[in-house]
Amino acid sequence: MASPMNAQSEGSVVDQDATVTSSGTAANAGVSPTPSAPKRQKMDPRKKMFIYNAISIVAGIAIWWGLALTDLQLPTPPEVVAKAVELWDQGLMQEDIIASLTRVLTGFAIGSALAIPVGFVMGWYAPARGLFEPWIQFFRTIPPLALLPLVLVLLGIGEVPKIFVIFLASFLACVISTYQGVVSVEGTLINAARVLGAKDGTIFARVVIPASTPFILVGMRVGLGSAWATLVAAELLAAQAGLGFRMQQAQIYYDLATIFVNIIIIGILGLVMDRILLFTEAKLTGWQERR
């Protein structure tokens, strides 16, 4: 079909086009198949950032240590480390981490798993939006923790009430952003699929779902943060194990070192979970054009 001459002339047009764009904007340099040059340029600032971060952490610990040596009655870093080792050896730390993570991940998993379909239905069918929205908007204004007294009365003091408030926290964050994702899918993309012969089911599966993935993942991240915060607070109020419970106990015995250990663990676990989702987000939504 394509004569060699045609192919050749077309090839030259392509090359010119590519040259024009890549020389036009440095940002488009990614067009070249080997993006090694920009990577090397980025290495330096990244290293610098790392150094700044390290300085900041060391300085922070130094300030803490300094304050601990004054009248503030704070535990010193070595005391906290010793306490951490002690809690680990007793097996309490592992027990608490497992108890807290099990609660948060169960609630978060159920919340997200339910929020995604509900968000899709709300975005896709106007009647569903009308039915769900008042309740979601209402419960969104209530901190999930504020429902804990009610939930404790209704569901008892086992695992269920804690998982329930975590479920609620992650559900509410995720459902809103899934819904936002569905309603903000570009109309032209849907039209493009339609003119290529796609029907509603295909459009939903192959256009609406991938197009709203970035929104869903942002919702999940917000949901996880909110779930984690809710969890620790819930454990402070009612639990027999868990990071929050341990701090509550330590408070009674004026055991500041244990409180410090648990605060640090809560921070680190929260950070790790957030990074895992951030990494997933980068993997799944790397196709996005940054504007």
Place this chain on the structure above:
Amino acid sequence: MTETQTMTEAKISIRGIRKTFEMKDSEFVALGNVDLDIQDNEFVTVVGPSGCGKSTMMNILAGLEEPTSGSAHVDGRDVHGPGPERGVIFQQYALFPWLTVRKNVEFGLKVAGVGKAERRERADHFIEMVGLEHFADALPKMLSGGMKQRCAIARAYAVNPSILLMDEPFGALDALTRVKLQEQLLDTWSREQRTVMFITHDVDEAVFLANRVVVMAARPGRIFDVIDVNLPYPRTVDVRLTPEFAELRNRVWHAVYHQGPDAVPYEQTK
């Protein structure tokens, strides 16, 4: 859908199409009684000022909008809803950003249930046709505007449409890229003949590409003039420098920008 409707010989025929939009207390006439026939393998460009209904006309042919009255026929069949036999190329490319160039081109074939091997072969053929073979596995975000639109053209061709509808496809591109893509489009069209309706607001582009330029006027949206372009194909950049081209361009310019006493002040378009 019956074959008995093959009453016209034209590939595309628009019969008495009217499209109105309800406003607060008035009616906006986007298209008032438009008739148009486009023959097989013809390349027709449509130019006109904003609000002349050229995009509405295209959307009706694409099946993305329904006319208020009148009917559109493609290959003798009534147009109802979109279909893969009418390929559409949008100004905003409308590539699926999460799919690679090849997967974008394969999209329509996948929808049609074409097997993997054949899908890939056909996609690669059209990717090569638009010169993107080195970018088949690239995501749209890696492509320039011109390359994105070439990918969209390949995607439209891949499902083997009977007609191609293009809605200002080069409107968002810089002048140099636009001229190159115009030539490339004619080259493609000469090898893979299709009936094309191409909407633009660029008079040069309209004359350079077309067998026939349809000039539309606004308020109500209607066909104002139809100008035949008897310049031989293949057309190269030199065609633009000929006196015949200048003459045709002047005629189209006049038709577009001096549309007579019917012209209404801009405020009333709101």
